Amino acid sequence: xxxRNFFCLSLLLMPxxxxxxxxxxxxxxxxxxxxxxxxxxxxxxxxxxIVYDLEVSREDASCLRLEWNxxxxxxxxxxxxKAAFVHGSPVSWWMIPSVSYNGNHWGRGLEPKGxxxxxxxxxxxxxxxPVPGAVYSEGRDFAVASWGDVPEGEGNAYSxxxxxxxxxxxxxxxxxxxxxxxYYVSRDRYAEPWARCISxxxxxxxxxxxxxxxxxxxxxxxxxxxxxxxxxxKIAPExxxxxxxxxxxxxxxxxxxxxxxxxxxxxxxxxSIGLQRYGDHFEQRHRNRYESGWCGQNISISxxxxxxxxxxxxxxxxxxxxxxxxxxxxxxxxxNGLFITHFDSILYGKEPLMDACNLGTTAMNYFEAYDLAxxxxxxxxxxxxxxxxxxxxxxxxxxxxxxxARGWKADGSMIVRDxxxxxxxxYPMLKAYELSGKEEYLQSALKAYxxxxxELMRDGYTTAGALDTWCIDKESAITILRAALGLYRxxxxxxxxxxxxxxxxxxxxxxxxxxxxxxxxxQMRQYDFHTxxxxxxxxxxxxxxHYACLWVPEWYELSRLSGDPQWAQKADAIWRASxxxxxxxxxxxxSLTRPAGSQNEAYFQCHWQFGNVFSxxxxxxxxxxxxxxxxxxxxxxxxxTLRRLEQAE
Numbered sequence: 162x163x164x165r166n167f168f169c170l171s172l173l174l175m176p177x178x179x180x181x182x183x184x185x186x187x188x189x190x191x192x193x194x195x196x197x198x199x200x201x202x203x204x205x206x207x208x209x210x211i212v213y214d215l216e217v218s219r220e221d222a223s224c225l226r227l228e229w230n231x232x233x234x235x236x237x238x239x240x241x242x243k244a245a246f247v248h249g250s251p252v253s254w255w256m257i258p259s260v261s262y263n264g265n266h267w268g269r270g271l272e273p274k275g276x277x278x279x280x281x282x283x284x285x286x287x288x289x290x291p292v293p294g295a296v297y298s299e300g301r302d303f304a305v306a307s308w309g310d311v312p313e314g315e316g317n318a319y320s321x322x323x324x325x326x327x328x329x330x331x332x333x334x335x336x337x338x339x340x341x342x343x344y345y346v347s348r349d350r351y352a353e354p355w356a357r358c359i360s361x362x363x364x365x366x367x368x369x370x371x372x373x374x375x376x377x378x379x380x381x382x383x384x385x386x387x388x389x390x391x392x393x394x395k396i397a398p399e400x401x402x403x404x405x406x407x408x409x410x411x412x413x414x415x416x417x418x419x420x421x422x423x424x425x426x427x428x429x430x431x432x433s434i435g436l437q438r439y440g441d442h443f444e445q446r447h448r449n450r451y452e453s454g455w456c457g458q459n460i461s462i463s464x465x466x467x468x469x470x471x472x473x474x475x476x477x478x479x480x481x482x483x484x485x486x487x488x489x490x491x492x493x494x495x496x497n498g499l500f501i502t503h504f505d506s507i508l509y510g511k512e513p514l515m516d517a518c519n520l521g522t523t524a525m526n527y528f529e530a531y532d533l534a535x536x537x538x539x540x541x542x543x544x545x546x547x548x549x550x551x552x553x554x555x556x557x558x559x560x561x562x563x564x565x566a567r568g569w570k571a572d573g574s575m576i577v578r579d580x581x582x583x584x585x586x587x588y589p590m591l592k593a594y595e596l597s598g599k600e601e602y603l604q605s606a607l608k609a610y611x612x613x614x615x616e617l618m619r620d621g622y623t624t625a626g627a628l629d630t631w632c633i634d635k636e637s638a639i640t641i642l643r644a645a646l647g648l649y650r651x652x653x654x655x656x657x658x659x660x661x662x663x664x665x666x667x668x669x670x671x672x673x674x675x676x677x678x679x680x681x682x683x684q685m686r687q688y689d690f691h692t693x694x695x696x697x698x699x700x701x702x703x704x705x706x707h708y709a710c711l712w713v714p715e716w717y718e719l720s721r722l723s724g725d726p727q728w729a730q731k732a733d734a735i736w737r738a739s740x741x742x743x744x745x746x747x748x749x750x751x752s753l754t755r756p757a758g759s760q761n762e763a764y765f766q767c768h769w770q771f772g773n774v775f776s777x778x779x780x781x782x783x784x785x786x787x788x789x790x791x792x793x794x795x796x797x798x799x800x801x802t803l804r805r806l807e808q809a810e
């Protein structure tokens with residue numbers, strides 16, 4: 162069935178209509194009104210031989226619970242149902258969280274663009290969305306969100322679809338689970354569509370639940386906060402991933418850095434970007450080995466080892482940390498203030514290309530390294546010179562809008578200007594102001610903040626924080642959150658706190674609000690993996706990772722400043738989720754034992770994976786959901802978060 166032959170059947174509603182004096186109301190004709198104004202209508206269509214009725218209950222004045230109960234009047238070989246709320250208004254902006262932000266038209270990636278393909282609207286498994294089956298739309302006067310329950314098993318699994326038309330917008334749930342008209346199977350790769358086939362015997366029934374949340378429009382797309390609040394309160398279980406002792410986390414991280422990632426090659430002293438599986442064993446990756454920030458996190462790892470020395474007096478931690486910091490500090494600064502962020506360029510004679518993500522994190526970490534080294538008895542003014550040099554270069558090359566740019570060549574020539582990734586230079590600019598008191602750093606930060614935060618508020622998304630993608634994503638939004646809280650501390654202007662909240666709601670559109678259910682034998686069940694608290698990477702990469710661990714301190718702070726407990730609750734869920742699958746030295750995954758302290762990067766919660774096009778989800782094959790890339794950054798982020806939490810306590 163395509164979107165073109167979707168039609169409305171007469172509704173068999175309960176005898177009395179749901180009524181209220183204000184707020185949402187559903188009449189016996191399926192028309193939904195809000196405060197007396199017609200908002201849209203309910204539609205449903207199903208396979209021949211199936212009839213249904215609809216139960217409507219009111220959660221509160223702004224939310225309805227709609228339950229379509231379907232029953233087979235005869236044996237049905239292939240049962241299907243499509244239920245929808247038709248928002249009766251032209252829609253200016255829409256979203257399927259973590260999947261599509263107004264159609265994904267920003268960027269050069271080949272992820273699905275728009276709501277349809279060759280005239281057929283796309284359908285997405287609920288497993289791709291952080292609130293199951295969520296769809297959001299902004300009409301003339303109202304914002305509308307819909308989503309479903311967490312299915313109890315594959316037989317109850319369903320899909321969602323967003324269907325924008327000229328004057329209406331359909332919020333759809335479809336049972337059974339399917340992905341049409343093509344299957345987005347891996348980065349920029351597609352396979353044949355699929356759909357589960359479920360038969361019903363005469364008299365058998367099934368139900369499909371949709372929650373419908375409506376609120377007045379708000380500027381900067383802020384109205385989706387209402388449905389996220391409700392979804393978090395309603396479906397986020399107390400079943401967080403198990404709590405792990407912080408000291409044990411720190412010890413395991415230090416072991417992994419020193420025992421598995423330490424590398425010495427020619428003049429290099431530092432840490433490998435990670436262990437990769439080669440046949441029946443792990444080795445340090447053979448290419449693109451050494452990076453100051455992003456995936457490699459050499460400077461942050463060194464700071465964690467300095468902290469370990471201060472905690473425990475382990476001289477090997479001190480020696481490796483200082484050797485790494487001094488190595489990068491000796492070979493990588495450039496006269497123009499830039500810093501070579503990939504040491505492979507030096508070892509193998511490659512042209513260095515420097516991105517704002519690596520440069521910004523390198524500057525922040527060298528500011529911290531200077532302070533930690535002093536506590537360990539070392540004076541390293543050159544660490545400050547590196548951090549200030551990066552900030553001075555960014556300040557000098559900031560454009561009139563406040564944009565810093567995304568990357569440069571060694572001679573200072575710009576590679577790409579636009580994209581939120583440039584915002585990684587904003588927070589070190591605030592740190593430079595804090596340490597030096599120089600007004601030019603603050604003014605640069607203020608100008609940059611207005612540019613990058615303005616883009617988020619105008620467009621409803623951030624872009625290209627993940628350096629291996631060119632698309633809408635979540636990663637660079639952390640820089641706006643940090644800057645907003647930093648400016649609130651410096652300036653005391655409530656605007657920045659409000660915008661930190663707005664940015665946090667955007668980040669919440671990537672945050673898994675529930676624990677997905679998987680069949681017997683699935684790796685997620687084998688390892689009791691909790692999806693609650695994980696985050697999806699980007700609209701180009703539909704898998705989960707631990708990146709949100711890095712903003713845990715910000716959400717604890719935001720909860721305290723705003724008085725809203727949900728941010729602390731989410732921070733708790735994220736922290737616990739990020740501590741899953743850390744090897745104690747005996748953990749075996751994919752038939753290979755992992756070194757102590759290691760943790761893989763990617764968790765394939767939905768029907769998407771790395772690499773080649775995979776078989777259909779309905780062929781009976783259980784996918785590999787836990788990959789074998791034991792990259793440095795998750796452990797580095799956890800220990801960096803622990804350092805910051807300890808400083809705040």
